[in-house]
Every structure is written in C-alpha cells, then in structure tokens.
Amino acid sequence: MGDxxxxxxxxxxxxxxxxxVVSILIFFAVELLPGDVxxxxxxxxxxxxxxxAMRDQLGLDRPAVIRYLEWLGGAVTGDFGxxxxxxxxxxxxxxxRFVNTLFLAAYAAVIAVPFAIFLGVLVALLRNSxxxxxxxxxxxxxxxxxxxxxxYILILYLAVKLPLFPAIASLSGDMSFGDLLHRxxxxxxxxxxxxxxxxxxxxxxxxxxxxxxxxxxMARLKGVxxxxxxxxxxxxxxxxxIINVVALNLAYLITGVVLVExxxxxxxxxxxxxxxxxxxxxxxxxxxxxxxxxxxxxxNLAADVGAILTNPRLRHPK
Amino acid sequence: MTKFSEKDVLLRIKDxxxxxxxxxxxxxIIKGVDLTLHRGEVLGLIGESGAGKSTIGAAAMGxxxxxxxxxxxxxxxxxxxxxxxxxxxxxxxxxSRIAYVxxxxxxxxxxxxxxxxxxxxxxxxxRIQKRMAAQEDAxxxxxxxxxxxxxxxxxxxxxQVSGGQLQRAMTAMAMSCRPxxxxxxxxxxxxxxxxxxxxxxxxRDIVDQFNTAAIYITHDLAVVAQMADTxxxxxxxxxxxxxxxEQMLSNPQEEYTKSLxxxxxxxxxxxxxxxxxxPPIISVKNIDASxxxxxxxxxxxxxxxxxxxxxAVVGESGSGKSTTARCITGLLPPSKGEILFKGEKLxxxxxxxxxxxxxxxxxxxxxADTALNPKVQIHEIIGRPAQFYSGxxxxxxxxxxxxxxxxxELDPAKYYYRYPPELSGGQKQRIxxxxxxxxxxxxxxxxxxxxxxDQLVAEGILKLLDRLQQDLGLAYMFITHDLATVRSIAxxxxxxxxxxxxxxxxxxxxxxxxxHPYTDLLLSSVPEMDPNWLTTLLEERGVDxxxxxxxxxxxxxxxxxxxxxxK
Numbered sequence: 080m081g082d083x084x085x086x087x088x089x090x091x092x093x094x095x096x097x098x099x100v101v102s103i104l105i106f107f108a109v110e111l112l113p114g115d116v117x118x119x120x121x122x123x124x125x126x127x128x129x130x131x132a133m134r135d136q137l138g139l140d141r142p143a144v145i146r147y148l149e150w151l152g153g154a155v156t157g158d159f160g161x162x163x164x165x166x167x168x169x170x171x172x173x174x175x176r177f178v179n180t181l182f183l184a185a186y187a188a189v190i191a192v193p194f195a196i197f198l199g200v201l202v203a204l205l206r207n208s209x210x211x212x213x214x215x216x217x218x219x220x221x222x223x224x225x226x227x228x229x230x231y232i233l234i235l236y237l238a239v240k241l242p243l244f245p246a247i248a249s250l251s252g253d254m255s256f257g258d259l260l261h262r263x264x265x266x267x268x269x270x271x272x273x274x275x276x277x278x279x280x281x282x283x284x285x286x287x288x289x290x291x292x293x294x295x296x297m298a299r300l301k302g303v304x305x306x307x308x309x310x311x312x313x314x315x316x317x318x319x320x321i322i323n324v325v326a327l328n329l330a331y332l333i334t335g336v337v338l339v340e341x342x343x344x345x346x347x348x349x350x351x352x353x354x355x356x357x358x359x360x361x362x363x364x365x366x367x368x369x370x371x372x373x374x375x376x377x378x379n380l381a382a383d384v385g386a387i388l389t390n391p392r393l394r395h396p397k
Numbered sequence: 398m399t400k401f402s403e404k405d406v407l408l409r410i411k412d413x414x415x416x417x418x419x420x421x422x423x424x425x426i427i428k429g430v431d432l433t434l435h436r437g438e439v440l441g442l443i444g445e446s447g448a449g450k451s452t453i454g455a456a457a458m459g460x461x462x463x464x465x466x467x468x469x470x471x472x473x474x475x476x477x478x479x480x481x482x483x484x485x486x487x488x489x490x491x492x493s494r495i496a497y498v499x500x501x502x503x504x505x506x507x508x509x510x511x512x513x514x515x516x517x518x519x520x521x522x523x524r525i526q527k528r529m530a531a532q533e534d535a536x537x538x539x540x541x542x543x544x545x546x547x548x549x550x551x552x553x554x555x556x557q558v559s560g561g562q563l564q565r566a567m568t569a570m571a572m573s574c575r576p577x578x579x580x581x582x583x584x585x586x587x588x589x590x591x592x593x594x595x596x597x598x599x600x601r602d603i604v605d606q607f608n609t610a611a612i613y614i615t616h617d618l619a620v621v622a623q624m625a626d627t628x629x630x631x632x633x634x635x636x637x638x639x640x641x642x643e644q645m646l647s648n649p650q651e652e653y654t655k656s657l658x659x660x661x662x663x664x665x666x667x668x669x670x671x672x673x674x675x676p677p678i679i680s681v682k683n684i685d686a687s688x689x690x691x692x693x694x695x696x697x698x699x700x701x702x703x704x705x706x707x708x709a710v711v712g713e714s715g716s717g718k719s720t721t722a723r724c725i726t727g728l729l730p731p732s733k734g735e736i737l738f739k740g741e742k743l744x745x746x747x748x749x750x751x752x753x754x755x756x757x758x759x760x761x762x763x764x765a766d767t768a769l770n771p772k773v774q775i776h777e778i779i780g781r782p783a784q785f786y787s788g789x790x791x792x793x794x795x796x797x798x799x800x801x802x803x804x805x806e807l808d809p810a811k812y813y814y815r816y817p818p819e820l821s822g823g824q825k826q827r828i829x830x831x832x833x834x835x836x837x838x839x840x841x842x843x844x845x846x847x848x849x850x851d852q853l854v855a856e857g858i859l860k861l862l863d864r865l866q867q868d869l870g871l872a873y874m875f876i877t878h879d880l881a882t883v884r885s886i887a888x889x890x891x892x893x894x895x896x897x898x899x900x901x902x903x904x905x906x907x908x909x910x911x912x913h914p915y916t917d918l919l920l921s922s923v924p925e926m927d928p929n930w931l932t933t934l935l936e937e938r939g940v941d942x943x944x945x946x947x948x949x950x951x952x953x954x955x956x957x958x959x960x961x962x963x964k
Contacts, residue, residue, distance in 0.1 A: 291463070302490070302519060
C-alpha cells in the first residue's frame with residue numbers, strides 16, 4: 080500500500096500544480112476583460128475623479144502581478160476578498176450557494192450513477208435486443224435535448240398538469256430534509272436525464288469490449304450463466320473507464336448546471352457566477368472559477384485513484 | 398483401438414461442418430469431420446494453424462465461437478445431441494461434464510478474482526459441493542498437480558503466480574466437477590520446455606487417476622506422442638488420417654503426415670571460428686543491465702560473434718536473451734561493460750551512433766504481425782531503410798526493393814503494392830527479413846523468428862536465412878528457446894539463465910555430454926517423438942524432480958527462476 084499512497088500523493092501534487100496554473104489563467108483572463116470594477120459599479124454617469132477614488136480604494140492601480148499574489152495568498156487561506164458590488168466577503172456571497180449546488184449534484188448523482196450503471200449492465204446483457212435499442216434511443220434523446228427544454232417539459236407535466244412537485248425550487252434555511260428533497264426533485268431529475276446516457280453507454284461499451292477476452296470465453300465454457308458472466312467476470316475489469324466517465328459527469332453536475340438553475344430558480348453557484356459576470360464583480364468570478372477548477376481536478380484525481388484501486392495488480396503486488 | 402469397446406463411447410461426432418463468417422460470406426472451415434471418443438481415451442488432434450483443431454475442440458462442447466456456426470453434422474455426447482440442444486441444456490454440461498483448458502492460462506484466468514474463487518465457481522453453481530468443501534477439494538487437486546503451497550496458492554490472484562503454475566491450476570479447475578471429458582487446447586504451447594514437462598506430467602497423471610477422456614489439441618507432435626492413445630491429423634478442416642499413437646509414429650500412411658514427421662530434418666554443416674585473426678563482428682564484453690528501478694537482468698554477460706557465423710542464444714523466458722539483444726542494438730544502454738563492433742567500441746545509446754553503426758544492428762522480430770505496420774505497403778516497409786541507409790531514390794530504390802523481394806523469394810510484381818494483412822505468417826516474416834537486409838548489414842539479430850510459425854513454414858524461413866548467410870556472409874545472433882532449431886542451424890551456442898551466461902561453445906560440444914546442469918536440464922526437457930520419452934524421463938529424474946522442482950534443486954536457495962510470476 081506504500082506505493083499506492085505515494086502515487087496518490089504524487090497525483091495530488093500534480094493536481095495542486097495544475098490548480099496554480101489555472102489560477103494564473105483565471106486571474107489574468109479576468110484582467111483582460113474590458114473595463115474594471117470601478118467603471119462597472121459607478122456606471123456611465125461617474126466622473127473621472129470618483130472612478131479614480133474607487134480605484135485607489137480597491138488598489139486597482141497597482142501592478143497585476145502584485146494583485147495576483149495578494150489574491151492567491153488570500154485564496155490559500157480561504158479569503159477570496161470582498162465582493163466589489165455588495166462589499167460583503169466573497170465567501171459569504173457564494174459559500175451558501177456552493178453548498179446548494181453540492182446538494183443538488185449529490186441528489187442527482189445518487190440517483191443517476193447507480194441507475195446508469197445498472198442500465199448499462201442490463202443493455203450489455205441484452206445487447207442488440209429491442210430493449211437495448213430502445214434504451215439507447217431514449218437516453219440519447221435525453222442527452223441531445225437542451226437541459227432547459229427538458230426542465231420545462233418536466234415542469235409542464237409534473238408541476239403544472241400533475242401538480243406533484245413545485246416548479247420553482249427556491250430553498251430556505253428552515254426546511255426539513257424531506258422538504259428539500261421534494262423541492263429540488265425536478266431540477267435533480269432533469270440532471271439525471273442529462274447525465275445518465277453518457278455513463279450508461281460507457282458501461283455498456285466497456286463491458287462489451289471485454290467480452291472477447293479469453294477469460295470471458297473460459298467463464299462461458301465453465302457453464303457460467305450469462306448475467307453472471309457480465310456481472311462477475313466482465314464488470315470488475317471494466318471499472319476503470321466507467322469510473323472516469325462517472326467523475327466527468329459529477330464534475331459537470333457541479334460546474335455545468337447554470338441553465339437548470341435558471342429554469343428552476345435554484346439558488347446555486349452557477350447563477351451567482353452569471354450575475355457576477357454581468358456586474359463585473361471580479362472577485363466573485365475569480366473565486367467561483369477557482370472552485371470549479373478545483374472540483375474538476377479533485378474529481379479526476381479521485382477517478383484515477385479509483386481506477387487504480389480496481390486493478391488487482393496494483394492492489395495486490397507480487 | 399482394441400482397448401476401447403463400442404459401449405464405452407462418450408462422444409461421437411459425425412460429418413461435422415462448421416462455417417466461419419469472413420468478408421460478408423460464410424466459409425466452410427470444418428468440412429465433414431468424424432470423431433469417436435471412448436471413456437478414458439485421450440485423443441490427440443494435430444495439424445498446422447488453420448487446420449480447425451480448436452474449432453472442433455469447442456464444438457465438442459456444443460460451443461461455436463463468435464463469428465462461427467455449426468452448420469451440419471451431429472455431435473452426440475453421452476446420448477445427448479448437442480447440435481439441437483437448447484443453450485440452457487448445453488450450458489448445464491459445460492464445466493460439469495465437459496471442461497476446457499485453454500492455451501494461455503494467464504489470459505484465461507480472470508485477473509479480478511482469486512484463483513480459488515474461480516475454481517469453486519462451477520462446483521458451487523452446480524450444487525455439487527458447498528463452497529468450503531469445494532475449497533478443500535481444490536487444495537487437494539493442487540496437491541495432486543504438485544503445485545507448491547497447495548493450501549495457500551489458490552488465494553493468490555492470477556498475476557501473482559507463474560505461467561506453468563497457472564496452467565496446472567487451470568487443469569485443476571477443469572477437474573473441479575470431475576468431468577467425463579476435458580478439452581485441452583494447446584495447454585503447453587506458451588510455456589518453456591522445462592515448465593512444459595511438469596504440466597504434461599501433471600495432466601497425464603490426473604487424467605489417468607480419474608479415468609477422464611480428453612481431446613488434446615496441439616501442433617507439437619512430440620508432445621502429443623506423450624499424451625494420446627489415438628492421434629488424428631487434420632489439414633484445412635479435413636481429416637488426413639487417424640491411428641493409434643504407436644502406429645501413427647512408426648508407420649504414417651499419408652504423404653502429409655510423413656512430411657510433418659520429417660520436418661525436423663533440416664540441418665546444415667557447422668562452421669568454426671576463423672583462425673586468421675579476424676576480429677569478431679560483435680563482441681559483448683562483461684555487460685550488466687537493468688530496467689529502471691529494478692534488479693539486474695543481465696549480470697556480466699560476454700560472448701563473441703564471428704563474421705558469417707550463427708550464434709544461438711538459448712534459455713527460458715526471463716533469462717535475459719532479448720535484453721542482451723536490446724543492449725547490442727543500443728535500445729537499452731548497459732549499466733556496465735561494452736559492445737565492440739569489429740574491435741571498435743559502439744556508443745551505448747543508439748541515439749549516439751552514426752548511420753554506419755546503426756546499420757549493423759538490424760533486428761527480425763518474433764511477431765511479424767505486430768512488427769509490420771498494417772497500413773503501409775510492402776515496398777515502403779522495405780524501401781524506407783534502403784532510402785535511409787543508402788540514400789536510394791526513384792528508379793534505383795524500386796530496383797533495390799525488387800532485388801530484396803527476389804532475395805526473400807517473393808515475386809516483386811505480385812507483392813510490391815500489398816499490405817501486410819494480405820500476407821500469410823511466413824510471408825510476413827520474410828518481409829521482416831527483407832527489411833533487415835535493406836540496411837545492408839553484416840550482422841542481424843533474429844529474436845525467436847520461427848516461434849510463432851508452423852513447423853513447415855518455420856523450416857522454410859530457416860532455409861532462407863541459411864541461404865542468405867551463404868550468399869551475403871551474414872552473421873546471426875539467433876535468440877530461441879527451441880533447441881530443435883538450434884540443432885539445425887547454429888554454429889555456436891550460448892546458454893543463458895537468470896541473466897548470466899552459464900555455458901557457451903561450439904554446437905557439437907554443447908550437444909555432447911558432459912553439460913552444465915542447466916544445459917542438461919534444457920536439453921533433456923525437449924520432447925522427443927518416442928511415446929515413452931516422458932515416462933522414461935520422469936523415472937530418471939523422479940516425479941518430484943521436474944521443472945520448477947529441478948530448478949530449485951540445482952540453484953542456490955535464493956534463485957528461483959520459475960517462481961517469477963507472469964508479467
């Protein structure tokens with residue numbers, strides 16, 4: 080296991096390095112945007128003097144490299160500065176929203192991942208049957224339709240025609256967990272529909288890819304039942320690609336859900352980011368982007384480690 | 398045939414026809430084969446690749462591989478017709494009454510599960526035994542098959558066990574339900590000769606002990622002679638002839654069978670080192686080498702190769718033969734020692750060598766299939782080194798390629814624009830030879846060039862290499878584990894074991910006693926046509942003194958070459 084720990088630490092090190100590079104890109108990309116906070120906040124009617132005064136107050140005139148280092152130093156300690164628009168600390172602006180986003184992502188993932196893998200195993204077992212074709216067409220349809228369209232369809236049928244769930248998923252702090260689940264059901268279902276196809280198809284492909292292996296033929300010639308050939312003999316060797324796709328989809332659930340949040344008026348971090356861009360609230364934009372980048376890097380790291388853990392050669396060295 | 402009576406018939410195949418799907422049509426691959434097998438009988442199926450041996454073996458279980466179908470005839474197993482049985486009925490036979498042992502145990506054990514979990518799967522599924530009882534039984538079988546640590550070895554994963562041990566574990570697995578019939582599909586082809594013996598002995602014992610019938614598929618006549626009561630020879634999906642083993646060996650009837658028997662006859666005269674002070678063309682001096690971060694794989698290896706001579710480097714897999722070749726070509730710089738070319742030192746890394754030095758280290762590979770780019774035409778494969786080393790262009794280049802194709806006995810008009818997948822195995826290997834020749838070297842490394850080929854084809858390649866050596870004065874370093882090949886073409890022999898040279902000298906001396914104990918072990922492990930060879934050998938060595946056991950006995954306690962798990 081010593082090797083494994085070292086491997087994980089090494090990957091983690093690379094991950095941090097990547098994050099550093101990303102932070103540079105984020106900071107200077109935001110710098111490249113036309114105008115600055117002072118102009119954006121004060122609007123067109125501002126006099127040059129007031130703009131200059133605000134720049135002095137925020138320290139915007141100092142060289143970008145200095146400001147980057149300051150920002151990075153703060154970010155490392157969890158201090159992303161102060162929102163240029165509201166004056167509140169950035170963490171207070173987006174902290175609660177990030178938690179909401181994580182809740183929604185976890186909600187969708189808990190349903191979607193087992194469902195997709197189960198469906199993938201099933202279509203691999205029944206490959207080239209009618210069920211396989213239908214499942215493929217259905218999941219492809221759901222992945223090809225825009226999320227907002229799926230969201231509105233679900234609202235139409237499950238909130239308006241059949242008033243089972245609320246169309247607007249606004250949350251408040253004093254709701255019970257059951258209420259939260261009920262409120263967030265439609266956005267979560269939309270996300271499930273969007274991510275299932277990808278994971279299911281990868282599960283199917285990874286399993287079918289292995290069916291030509293000698294050990295699968297051996298299992299068949301041992302009289303092993305078809306479902307057991309798939310579940311017991313193919314699936315354990317197919318985890319690596321499946322885990323990678325699952326990780327990519329989890330990352331998407333956290334970082335790519337702006338449209339779903341808008342449709343359901345869900346108070347997530349995606350909306351906060353869009354608002355901040357519109358208002359040129361650079362500290363918020365930078366913080367949100369960095370959180371997204373870290374999410375991606377962490378999930379991919381987890382996928383790598385997961386893929387390694389499913390390989391018996393690495394788990395049980397000679 | 399008198400040994401078995403009509404009422405003991407276990408498997409009766411009549412007029413079996415199997416088709417394979419290829420290029421959008423169904424092609425006959427088995428064209429009406431009959432086969433009768435009695436309880437306790439071992440039938441050897443032999444033939445070249447493509448003869449349909451494995452296909453018949455699978456069909457005996459009512460199984461058609463993907464892309465094939467049983468299109469006619471009948472397969473009757475113990476009164477049950479398999480061609481009309483349902484999938485469920487056939488599945489109930491597999492593993493319980495008919496078992497299968499595959500060619501590569503390393504690939505046929507599921508890497509994700511422990512060996513014993515795979516062993517007990519069938520008996521538990523068929524409710525023959527409870528899990529714990531099946532486990533006890535597995536350990537007993539491991540013991541009977543003389544696996545080391547029978548109580549513990551099953552709890553390892555396949556990658557933690559060596560190839561020969563895995564092959565025996567697979568035989569044990571086939572025995573788990575005490576089947577009436579086992580199909581052995583080339584079970585020792587992938588093993589070294591020393592390992593092969595123990596697997597053969599184990600298979601023969603266990604088949605005897607349980608009076609199991611078996612179909613033993615192989616292309617190695619000497620192996621089948623040890624195992625089978627009856628031999629059936631196949632050619633391109635048709636039976637050539639069938640007879641009892643003794644009769645088949647002493648008195649084959651058909652021309653094709655006779656040609657198979659005669660295959661090991663090619664032999665050329667042995668040459669000796671020049672006496673006029675010519676320096677060796679390649680001189681390997683005291684080299685050590687290791688792959689990054691691992692232990693030494695070469696330890697003080699030295700030998701010389703003189704112009705125009707063939708030096709065979711023999712040893713088991715993992716003995717460092719190919720690593721030595723990699724050092725000579727500069728792909729793996731040695732950590733100590735040097736390589737001399739005609740007395741001059743060659744730079745250790747190939748990137749530091751000039752064109753003229755690079756030209757001298759040409760290689761021909763074992764797997765012509767993977768050594769040739771399938772998307773590049775033949776003339777380009779051969780033309781590229783000719784262009785690179787000799788700067789030929791246009792008409793000159795075409796002429797040179799034609800010349801090279803003539804040299805390897807392929808018609809330039811026919812093969813110039815072909816792609817590798819359109820060629821047979823032997824033809825591909827010839828292209829590999831032409832590619833090496835295109836650099837106009839004086840020295841070529843042949844790495845197991847005939848191991849993947851059928852005997853008749855291999856013979857053609859050996860003859861071609863010999864002719865080229867005479868015409869062009871080439872020196873060969875011939876890496877092989879096949880001592881029959883060494884006998885036919887080598888001038889000198891270098892025996893390697895665990896990265897060391899244990900013995901070297903002219904071929905005639907090497908093949909005459911006294912030998913180094915390891916050379917002796919290698920030599921005596923090569924199967925011979927005599928059907929009593931294995932029995933005699935086992936008597937001489939003692940049952941517990943073959944293969945791994947023999948290795949351990951003659952080595953210092955820390956060195957166990959065979960215990961190295963498969964990579």
